[in-house]
Amino acid sequence: AVLILPAPGGTAPEGARALMISKPPLVPMAIIASALLTVFAHLLIMRSSFGVLIRGVGGNQRSVQRAGWSILAARASAYALAACFAVAAGICLVGLTTSADANIALRYTLLSIAGVILGGGEFTGGRISPIGAVIGALTLTLAGSFLSFLHISPDWQIGAQGAILIIVLALRLLLNRLESKGSAA
Numbered sequence: 001a002v003l004i005l006p007a008p009g010g011t012a013p014e015g016a017r018a019l020m021i022s023k024p025p026l027v028p029m030a031i032i033a034s035a036l037l038t039v040f041a042h043l044l045i046m047r048s049s050f051g052v053l054i055r056g057v058g059g060n061q062r063s064v065q066r067a068g069w070s071i072l073a074a075r076a077s078a079y080a081l082a083a084c085f086a087v088a089a090g091i092c093l094v095g096l097t098t099s100a101d102a103n104i105a106l107r108y109t110l111l112s113i114a115g116v117i118l119g120g121g122e123f124t125g126g127r128i129s130p131i132g133a134v135i136g137a138l139t140l141t142l143a144g145s146f147l148s149f150l151h152i153s154p155d156w157q158i159g160a161q162g163a164i165l166i167i168v169l170a171l172r173l174l175l176n177r178l179e180s181k182g183s184a185a
Helices: 014-021 029-047 049-059 061-066 071-097 104-118 130-149 154-184
Strands: none
Touching (some): 014 029, 029 130, 049 071
């Protein structure tokens, strides 16, 4: 992307711009889009055979192979689906900013990964909650907005979001250990 457009500029496609600046009554467009994507992701990942396959590849590859599924095809499908979501997110971001910048999405990397982890997902895979991921991302976004309200530098905001993630992971590890001790006794 940096080779194609080394400096910020250009114009957003009119359709993306119109969609992102539209103002439905009562509820902002970002909330409507988040809700629709959350419902779609939940139905796809939690209620379809494709979702079971993807979660199985993340959780227990051997059982998926024994069931006759190709691990390579399942992973390729998961990456293709992730690419489609990344393209949609990029189009929405261009529609919001009304121009292109290859470096604008760097701050969203932590948000995208940490949102999933805060929402109950696992680094190792196999465990995910699309609704939890959206709630985790909204939590980090609200934390960033609160820190902006307090006039804290964006560089420190990323550090604070990272600290939130570390605290949540430490608490999750502690709770998992307490659960395993409780079930062993």
